[in-house]
Amino acid sequence: MTTGLQVIFIEDDELVRRASVQTLQLAGFDVTGHGSVESAARAIDASFPGVIVSDIRLPGASGLDLLAQCRERAPEVPVILVTGHGDISMAVQAMRDGAYDFIEKPFASERLIEAVRRALERRALVLENQALRRELAGQSRIIGRSPAIEQVRRLIANVAPTDASVLINGDTGAGKELIARSLHEMSPRRDKPFIAVNCGALPEQMFESEMFGYEAGAFTGAQKRRIGKLEHASGGTLFLDEIESMPLSLQVKLLRVLQDGVLERLGSNQPVRANLRVVAAAKGDMNEHVADGTFRRDLLYRLNVVTITLPPLNERREDIVPLFEHFLLDAAVRYERPAPLITDRQRADLMQRDWPGNVRELRNAADRMVLGILDDGGAASLDISTQSLKERTEQFERAVIAEALEHCGGAVAVAADRLQLGKATLYEKIKRYGIVVKGDSSER
Numbered sequence: 001m002t003t004g005l006q007v008i009f010i011e012d013d014e015l016v017r018r019a020s021v022q023t024l025q026l027a028g029f030d031v032t033g034h035g036s037v038e039s040a041a042r043a044i045d046a047s048f049p050g051v052i053v054s055d056i057r058l059p060g061a062s063g064l065d066l067l068a069q070c071r072e073r074a075p076e077v078p079v080i081l082v083t084g085h086g087d088i089s090m091a092v093q094a095m096r097d098g099a100y101d102f103i104e105k106p107f108a109s110e111r112l113i114e115a116v117r118r119a120l121e122r123r124a125l126v127l128e129n130q131a132l133r134r135e136l137a138g139q140s141r142i143i144g145r146s147p148a149i150e151q152v153r154r155l156i157a158n159v160a161p162t163d164a165s166v167l168i169n170g171d172t173g174a175g176k177e178l179i180a181r182s183l184h185e186m187s188p189r190r191d192k193p194f195i196a197v198n199c200g201a202l203p204e205q206m207f208e209s210e211m212f213g214y215e216a217g218a219f220t221g222a223q224k225r226r227i228g229k230l231e232h233a234s235g236g237t238l239f240l241d242e243i244e245s246m247p248l249s250l251q252v253k254l255l256r257v258l259q260d261g262v263l264e265r266l267g268s269n270q271p272v273r274a275n276l277r278v279v280a281a282a283k284g285d286m287n288e289h290v291a292d293g294t295f296r297r298d299l300l301y302r303l304n305v306v307t308i309t310l311p312p313l314n315e316r317r318e319d320i321v322p323l324f325e326h327f328l329l330d331a332a333v334r335y336e337r338p339a340p341l342i343t344d345r346q347r348a349d350l351m352q353r354d355w356p357g358n359v360r361e362l363r364n365a366a367d368r369m370v371l372g373i374l375d376d377g378g379a380a381s382l383d384i385s386t387q388s389l390k391e392r393t394e395q396f397e398r399a400v401i402a403e404a405l406e407h408c409g410g411a412v413a414v415a416a417d418r419l420q421l422g423k424a425t426l427y428e429k430i431k432r433y434g435i436v437v438k439g440d441s442s443e444r
């Protein structure tokens, strides 16, 4: 039996409608009867979890009108049309227009039950596929094979379908926003807005009007009513980024909205309902902010029903190479360039390097590589962004010396001459840079 699925039955003849609804109910279906397309229309949208059975000839909009509407608004919802005896040309037309099945009047109970059962099976399959695809889409965007990332994926799968508040903790560029978006995409709120608010970016005054919105005339410059982010996010997900930098005065106001589920626009005392799911992101330890008095403990308790911690990339080095390779492909597609292959040496270098900018820094390095901003010099080439002038100059110097030595067959005296350096100085640099001189025959 297809649990959770529904049947809408549309028929203007009350006797036929009642009898059919009863037949379907006795067969175990969850059925609602309607006398017209208009009356049923409200219940039908793309996410309607069921099938529709409708008579073709109805007083207002016909079954064919309904079919056209469904193809438009709810293309995956199967529609079974019921035709009058001898209306076979109409039935053929209906099938052509995308009806799932048709039943000719008068019909036996078994025929109706069988048609509905098949259509519901089809609907269940489509819904299941959609859920699976969504899950894959949400999950697969999070790359990584470290135990830490595996754990994050599990947590997301568990809490995304709930309304529990989630606090995401992690360093800059670690992937906090990506996690927040995944939580939204894998939640039942996915078709409603995901509203991101940077709590550190706006001055206090503006922050309040941004968040709560205002009525016309609420303050100088408020010409038209404006809906705030909290109201926009209602039904969807509110992402509070850099929550640690939210001013205390606003923390109180936010807490009140979360507790009461209502808010007031500035300049209004009409409460508006706000059905919010809150995901917050913070750098550093929020308990420290509570301890030093810059963050309210009660608000923190509201926000961190579930905490997802994203360790810095340096603590999950297994993720580096898969992430980098993913970003190379991604950049190649974005810039319409070929995706470079990385050598074992580059792989080893990527793994060993420090990534203070975390995943974002890695992503930028992949972008540069695809754009060919760096030559394929291996290890060193990836380093340019984080190198100082001194480091880069030294690297250049080392390359020039090595090249000169190569040219002179390893004769340091000759190379020193060419480079217009004293022999002692050149020896000192060779030593400092650890250059291996092949076949040096000159004396020291």
Ligand SMILES: Nc1ncnc2c1ncn2[C@@H]1O[C@H](COP(=O)(O)OP(=O)(O)OP(=O)(O)O)[C@@H](O)[C@H]1O
Residues within 6 Å of the ligand: 141, 142, 143, 144, 170, 171, 172, 173, 174, 175, 176, 177, 178, 179, 323, 359, 360, 363
């Ligand atoms: N595990 C991951 N898999 C795939 N992409 C990732 C992953 N983690 C981060 N990214 C990508 O790295 C970039 C930075 O991630 P994101 O913006 O989510 O970080 P953040 O923690 O919000 O950074 P900040 O603290 O600077 O706001 C984004 O392009 C994001 O898509």
Ligand SMILES: [Mg+2]
Residues within 6 Å of the ligand: 176, 177, 241
């Ligand atoms: Mg971010």
